[in-house]
Amino acid sequence: MLRLLRQAMNFFRRRMDPTQEQQPQQMELLKANSHLKIIRGVVTSFYGDYGLINGSIYFSCDVREGNRPVKIGQRVTAIVEGDTISLGFKAFKVNRLYDTVDDSGPLELETRVLTACVMSVSTDAVYISKKTYFSLDIVSEGFMPYKGDWLAVEYSLLPGTSDVMAQSVKPMDCRRVEEVCVTSLHGRSGVVDNNIFFTLDSLNLPDGYSPQIDDLVNVVMVESIQFCYVWRAISMSPV
Incomplete structure (x- = not known):
């Protein structure tokens, strides 16, 4: 009788956690492919039909297990392999950890604001320190950051992590200031009203217009x- 009860409990425990059913298959896969490994992490972003785990591990949305989609901030396990093109890691199986996020609605993250000065700008990222950067995709429309600009960065801490x-x-x-005068020019740089x-290299101008000394202009400044x-x-x- 006790043996039958124990078997029934084990059966329902497996039904409650689908990821446990996949672990033996994953271990067999790892044994056969020594270059693969299992990681645990947090989904940090989505870009159309792909996302990132821990900000750096790429995965396509069609490789997740099960019918429910993963959400930003959700903990997952993934089988990853090295990507010889990007020299990073790519996940080809992603499983949700069901006990970490409430599935009743979208995940709400506490938003905070950081003020920071731009250290440098690349073709696709803005650096506020040597190791801290973010994508140009999240910069407000019509604004292109430039070295020295002060920024207000809205960010969230992912649950259970320091990410x-x-x-x-x-x-x-x-x-915005109106009817101010161009007071000096030095090559490709200049000054408006003696203080702007x-x-x-980073100025929006009407087609065909080039600033000249004593021009009266309207300016948007940061x-x-x-x-x-x-x-x-x-x-x-x-x-």
Whole structure:
């Protein structure tokens, strides 16, 4: 009788946690392929039909196990292998850990705001330190960060981890001034109203217009550290 009861309990325990049913298969797969490994992590972002685990492990949305989709902030296990093209890791099986996230609705993460100064900008990322960066995809529309700009970065801490997920980026302070004068030009850089720096390398201008000294212009500017100036013009148009 006790043996039958124990067998019944084991049966229902397996039904409650689908990932346990897959573990023997995963272990056999790992034994046959020594270059594979199982990792545990958190889904940190989605980009269309693919996502990232722990901010760096790529997975396609069609490799997840089961019918329910994973969500940002959800803990998962994944079988990963090295990607010779990106020199990173790629997951080809992703399983949800069912006991970590409430499936009743979308995951709500507490949002915080960080102020930071841009250290450098690459073709697809903005760096606020040597190791901290975020994608240009989350920068507010119409704004291209430039070295020295002060930013307001909205971010969340992923549950149960110290991982940070940046959600949006915008200038810390953005203002519009009208009918001010271009007071100096130095090659591709210049100054408006004696206190607003601009560079033609990062300035929105109307087609066919090039700033000249004494031009009367309207300017949109952001707070930025540029030599002895604390504002940088991001767009300019003649009056």
